[in-house]
Amino acid sequence: MKKRNVRIWILVLVLLLCAGAAAYAYAATAVRTSEPPAVTFAGHTAAPVRSSFAEPVLGGLLQKRLVEEAEDLQIDLGTLSIRSLPLETDLQLPALWTLWNGESQVFQGTPLEYQAFSYTENGSYRATLEIDLPESTEASAADFFYEFVFELDVQPKVLFSSDRALQGDLLSVYVNRGFETTPPAIETDLGAVVFLPLSPDEYIAYVPVNYAQELGKWDIKVQLSGQAYTQPVIVTSRTYGKQHMIISQSTTDATMNNPEGPANWANRIKVLWETFDEEKYWTETFLEPCEGPISTEFGLYRYTNDNPVPARHSGIDIAAPAGMPVLASNSGKVVRAESIIYTGNTVVIEHGGGLKTYYYHMDSLNVEEGQQIERGREIGKVGSTGYSTGTHLHFEVKLGRSSLSPWELFDGSSEVYFTGDYFN
Ligand SMILES: [Zn+2]
Numbered sequence: 001m002k003k004r005n006v007r008i009w010i011l012v013l014v015l016l017l018c019a020g021a022a023a024y025a026y027a028a029t030a031v032r033t034s035e036p037p038a039v040t041f042a043g044h045t046a047a048p049v050r051s052s053f054a055e056p057v058l059g060g061l062l063q064k065r066l067v068e069e070a071e072d073l074q075i076d077l078g079t080l081s082i083r084s085l086p087l088e089t090d091l092q093l094p095a096l097w098t099l100w101n102g103e104s105q106v107f108q109g110t111p112l113e114y115q116a117f118s119y120t121e122n123g124s125y126r127a128t129l130e131i132d133l134p135e136s137t138e139a140s141a142a143d144f145f146y147e148f149v150f151e152l153d154v155q156p157k158v159l160f161s162s163d164r165a166l167q168g169d170l171l172s173v174y175v176n177r178g179f180e181t182t183p184p185a186i187e188t189d190l191g192a193v194v195f196l197p198l199s200p201d202e203y204i205a206y207v208p209v210n211y212a213q214e215l216g217k218w219d220i221k222v223q224l225s226g227q228a229y230t231q232p233v234i235v236t237s238r239t240y241g242k243q244h245m246i247i248s249q250s251t252t253d254a255t256m257n258n259p260e261g262p263a264n265w266a267n268r269i270k271v272l273w274e275t276f277d278e279e280k281y282w283t284e285t286f287l288e289p290c291e292g293p294i295s296t297e298f299g300l301y302r303y304t305n306d307n308p309v310p311a312r313h314s315g316i317d318i319a320a321p322a323g324m325p326v327l328a329s330n331s332g333k334v335v336r337a338e339s340i341i342y343t344g345n346t347v348v349i350e351h352g353g354g355l356k357t358y359y360y361h362m363d364s365l366n367v368e369e370g371q372q373i374e375r376g377r378e379i380g381k382v383g384s385t386g387y388s389t390g391t392h393l394h395f396e397v398k399l400g401r402s403s404l405s406p407w408e409l410f411d412g413s414s415e416v417y418f419t420g421d422y423f424n
Helices: 003-028 249-254 261-268 270-274 407-411
Strands: 039-041 044-046 050-057 062-069 075-080 095-101 104-109 123-133 141-152 157-160 164-166 170-176 185-188 195-197 202-208 216-224 227-236 242-245 294-296 301-304 316-319 325-327 332-340 344-352 355-362 378-381 392-399 402-404
Touching: 003 050, 003 062, 039 123, 039 141, 044 075, 044 141, 157 216, 157 227, 170 216, 185 202, 202 392, 261 270, 261 332, 332 355, 344 378, 355 378
Parallel strands: 075 141, 164 227, 242 301
Antiparallel strands: 039 044, 050 062, 050 141, 095 104, 095 123, 123 141, 157 170, 170 202, 185 216, 195 202, 216 227, 294 316, 316 392, 325 378, 332 344, 344 355, 355 392, 392 402
């Protein structure tokens, strides 16, 4: 054999050995898969339609890939009627979100940038999310691909919780303003009412029906971009009881006959009837602020010291021993925490939209004006301060000037819990 042929054979052998070694290294290299990042779009939790993992072989000379594809290539969200469609994922991840309406691309950027995006028209949308994770000590480089399709059909919507009410009820009005840019307005002779924002396009208003509201038909009128929506509401009577009570002359003289009483009441309590925070502070059901038997029911006619003209009891009296904790019925802002001549140690909490809870006759207080507090927090202790004959908590729910029944708030049946389309 010639020397040249020998060299060629050696070269072929070396190449074969290299290829063999490479094939062996490729086969022996494991692709390390990882769990896909958590992704939720418009409230729907999504799995990737495609996951691809790449592991370097021979120091990056080759790449070994593993591709997993789901059977359903798109996640169909159906028809969505709300304009705010949040994309929730770890904002630190390198991710690209692309959105098309029909054939035209309307957005491309990171999930963080998408937070500032707003939809301006209805249509057939498609969205893709690509998350590229670099190689780590635990996993191969990975590429997760998600795809969504949905119809956006946003229409302005005004929903009234009911067309009838009992005296002392609360009604709700839900508005989704669709693509309108001006907020809705509301007006009713039932009381002063404001809209509270729930999301960029949704609003709720709480309408009070005072415990002594004149019976009959009352209108609630909503204006949304020049369009008027009117809902008549039939108010029917609630049944109220009667009570006779004796209050000592010394207590009456110190409180109801105190010449400074009316001004103190007007300046410190009645002014709160006109204030409305335009933010909803609460999410859960209102709770009973203190345990004990009801000694005076809501709305009852009370005859004090044989006076033939009854006073009305606009809250509930909960009989409880002195020192028992009094809890905030719901989350909100403390708008009054001080001693008042008529009502003793008093706390008032604003829950949003002018809906407030009032706590009277306490022994001591442990919150301060301006404080934001959580539902169930202790605000003071039961006592018998002010115009009171024994230890009890007077608890009252008011919206503006109207006093409302607390019972439907406690048991969850009140229309204050009406959510319209908010959670669909
Ligand atoms: Zn009372």
